[in-house]
Amino acid sequence: MKLIKESPLFFILICTSIIYAALYMGQYAGQKEENTIDNQTGYETENSNSTSPEHTEDEQETEVQEASEKETVSGNSAHETVSGNMPEPQTVSGNNLQEETVSGNNQGDVTIETIEPEFEEILPIRETTQEEYLNHISADIYGDAGRKRALEYEFTEVDETWFDDALFIGDSRTVGLHDYTTLSEHADFLCETSLTIHKVLKHNFKGYGTIEDVLAAKEYGKIYISVGINELGTGTTETFMEAYTQVIHTLQELEPDARIVIQGSMFVSEKKSNEDKIFNNSNIVARNNAIATLADNQEIFYIDVNEAVCDESGHLAEKYTYDQIHLLGRYNDLWKEYLLQHGIK
């Protein structure tokens, strides 16, 4: 009684602490069981998709071959740029550990069993190792084949009105593009700080609703998406890629006529990249390389603003940023200019 009277706050804190501790213990005990199961299965599913490195290489060759055959037949003008390049030797570089040349002319064991794929799917060269997973290292499991292919597309210069039927989806970097360039006068923006690929479909954007709501209300010709940095510390390249693929497919279903432009994540500065175990450019490259493979250069495209904002050493240029991550307000124009240079025919 004396305690309650003389020391009510102490009393309340002691009581609530006890309750909290009890609840936490209970929850923790429950969670612990779940966790062990979850983690194991979670990790295994990630890996079960990918096959051994050599096998992947074979498949890739097969598909490259197959595609070039197909394209010569179809003679579609949009395809020509692609097919013209495909048979040439291609370098699929892994993360330095693995660098092999895949020759498109190599006949190898061509076993075409499936129906014609829409585009040559680039499969992972290897899988994320347990060590990489535990250390939050995003493994560069795809190499830059997808990125190279995507950037071979002949982009065209457009003016700002081109964005009148565009929708931008993104994290705080896109917030900067919205707040500090004139693009916001043309395109619609669904962007919010700390947006991730895992949240993007569920997220309720202030004043707009979910992506589904927005796509139902208005028809868009282009959808630009730029997320990926916030989730660098979560999951593996595989889980990220899985979520990304899912989102892109959902966007296609919701807006079948829109062209989807995947924007590779912008790099961080050299200083940040060297200091940060998670938010560094090697992790960003790995994930950009993954999502770039989704680009078919017909309906899905991949662009990479890093060309426009990086210094010679390939990091976000120091002078364009204060916090080593975001473009200073005024330099968002570099991004806008890049977008104007990378319109799609």
Next chain:
Amino acid sequence: MVNFAGLEFIFGFLPIFLVIYYATPKKYRDTILLVGSLFFYAVGEPVYFLLFILLTGINYFLAGKVAGNKRGMLAAVLLDVAVLAVFKGLNFYTESILLPMGISFYLFKMISWQVDVYSGRIKEKKNFQTVMLYFSLFPQVISGPIMRYEEGNFTKRRRYTLWQFEEGLEYFVMGLGMKVLLADRLSILWRDLQMIGFESISTPLAWFGMIGYSLQLYFDFWGYSLMASGIMVMLGFDFIENFHHPYAARSISEFYRKWHMTLGRFFKDYVYIPMGGSRCSKGKVVFNLALVWLLTGIWHGNGLNFVIWGIVLGTLIIAEKLLYGEALAKMPVLGNLYVLFFIPISWVIFAITDLRQLMVYFGRLFPFLGMEGIAVNTQDIVKYSQTYGLLFAVGILLCIPAVFELIKKHRRNPVIALLLAAVFWYSVHFLISNQSNPFMYFSF
């Protein structure tokens, strides 16, 4: 662990230490407090822990057995100042943070103790354990308050009552809330302005950011001081006040009698008054004030902006003393506006270490200066006032003396106790989500 607003401290060191402290017979509590404090410091600063021990020893032995040992006192004070100057100087030339944890705070305590022993202000016989305890007290060792020796209840009886404990806990929780729920969140605003680049913020946002920074700084430091003093009270000591509604002051000199009071007092008692204070010619007074404020500026950080900050404040205080101080005191509202204009401006100088950037910010604050912004988003204030409106409202309310005093007066009321408990858990909630997601404040 050494961060008061950290889970390790709140749920680890502090409760464990309190239990041990109160389980120990009163006679040995000083010893246990000393051991705990040394442990605390050694964890936070394993490298320079020995420097602290060494300085404590030297200071103790240089001080005379009786008052009036001028030589010993001067030698010790010179040594303390030299050590501080060396580290501050090193810090100036090397980018990395070389300053040992809390060095200026414990050195100021050492200087204060030396002078007080010499002047006879401290009457009791000196005792090594007590002196070391005074220097090392864990609630104060990192960032003050710079308590004076005779303010500590070393020989005066400490109060070990539930009432007293509750008092300390209340202060601690208030401080925690100010730090975690106000200051830490407001700090994101200032970070955002830097991220955008000052040249691209609108004039309203520049003012908004300046006010936000003024609130952030206040609640960060006031909150910290309340936590530190709160812990002292929980241990049975008297409350040491470090902030007393500074933003309600009516002159800059009054503001600094109410802001970081123990530091202002230190400079007044150990620099300004020994030099003659205000009891000398006008010219000397001006010189003394100028010196104190130059030192204050240099002490706060290395960078020309801190010197400018000190000069600006010193100039205003000298002008008040010589010109308009008395007149201002008679005009309450004008005095308040004067303080609320110049103090936030001075914080901008304090905040921006790059002088060119500082000019840019002033250009945005006062567009009539003729500097154009680049890629300014004129609507930015709408977005930021929505995000930070509530924090500003709470912050400004707490700056009004009547509001805080009302809460303080009724703190035994169960409603306030419940409110404080909510503040505590809400703060803890923030700390936990921050820990489980260390990027909460750094999400992009």
